[in-house]
Amino acid sequence: MQQCYFCQNNIEEIDFKDSAMLLRFMSEMYKIKSRKKTGLCARHQKRLATAVKRARYMALIPYTNL
Ligand SMILES: [Zn+2]
Numbered sequence: 001m002q003q004c005y006f007c008q009n010n011i012e013e014i015d016f017k018d019s020a021m022l023l024r025f026m027s028e029m030y031k032i033k034s035r036k037k038t039g040l041c042a043r044h045q046k047r048l049a050t051a052v053k054r055a056r057y058m059a060l061i062p063y064t065n066l
Contacts, residue, residue, distance in 0.1 A: 004041040006048075014044070016051040017058040026052070030062050 005061055006014060007026075017021065025048055032038075033036045036064045055061045 004039060004044050006044040007041055014047045014051040016054040016058070017060065019055055022048070022052055022055055022061060026061070030064050 006012075014022075016043055025040070027034055032049055035042070037050070038045060040048060052061065056063055
């Protein structure tokens with residue numbers, strides 16, 4: 001996975017309500033994977049972080065289990 005998933009699919013805004021999609025970019029510990037692993041561009045990696053934050057706030061995905 002080298003090319004940015006969102007750029008590839010022409011997704012500008014990441015839908016934070018799509019928790020299944022967000023989880024694809026998160027580890028089993030519910031941490032956002034590093035850019036190296038997600039293959040996202042800097043712009044979308046940042047948007048992903050924002051979307052995850054919102055999804056957590058809306059209790060759509062769990063908070064990081066430390
Ligand atoms: Zn991108």
